Amino acid sequence: MPSCFPAELVSRTGFLLARLGMALKMRTMDAFEAEGFSAYHYSVLALLAEGPRTAQAVIAESLQLDPSYLVALLDGLEERGLVERRRDPNDRRRQTVAVTAAGKRRLAAFRTVVQRIEDEFLEPLDEDERRELHDLLLRVGAHRDAHFVVPVASKS
Amino acid sequence: MPSCFPAELVSRTGFLLARLGMALKMRTMDAFEAEGFSAYHYSVLALLAEGPRTAQAVIAESLQLDPSYLVALLDGLEERGLVERRRDPNDRRRQTVAVTAAGKRRLAAFRTVVQRIEDEFLEPLDEDERRELHDLLLRVGAHRDAHFVVPVASKS
């Protein structure tokens, strides 16, 4: 007897968004965990690949992570030689964090993982529909949180 | 200095879906908690409003909840007179659970809460776009989990 969610919930966009978002998050976390990483390791590498950061607090703010949790993430990445921490000589409290060559290779591997998960998850949608979904979600995100608004960006 | 997420993440539909889904879930949980309820209380009432269930295990399966967690949810609802548990005379292990009149009123109140949250969250989208978003999400959900597939249903 394969029962299903109440029709009332399925009719709510908010329920679908929350439920599917959670499912995708957990699936992603599991995939990274299976390789001995956290999905947050990916987000840190992705951020640093767009340029080194001059303080851990900047990374934490960008990714909306707790600074104390970021410490453990960076420890894990540094142990494996994927990022480097270097003290700022002018203010020895701060550290500049940068991705290494090995980190960039690992990032490439991470990309294939998230791409595969996303492809599986969005399988029923064609390319146009995925673009449409992305556009809708981005507008929702940008409206409520400036973190989703990526500057027009002149490439370095 | 209002920094933002890495462009790589924002460009990923999966990231947006997971991130926004989590945000909406937390927002919803907070709103219900502020009224002394859990968001799961809403889902239980919504389910029972579509017809009583002949065993708690059926409810747990429908809502994809752990049976032991459902016990606490039903306790809370029953204490406030929002649902009734009645032992099945034929099999005294089972209980039929049904929503009460007070439960239906509470459900109506819950609906205004989730509607308000959803309206706030989806504010930048017009009606057509919300429908489009709902359609896309539903197709994604239905493809990976039969729980999202509501039978065509001849109304009782």
Added chain:
DNA sequence: TATTGTTATACTCTATAACTATA
């Protein structure tokens, strides 16, 4: 012996707070 509901336990994730070293 198996199943329904219940209670008790353990574990993960995260949020908060305390600590050190530099300024």
Added chain:
DNA sequence: TATAGTTATAGAGTATAACAATA
């Protein structure tokens, strides 16, 4: 005295496992 990073602690939420009653 304030700040950057680190470490330690505590809490919520959830998953697992043991238990009692009935079949």
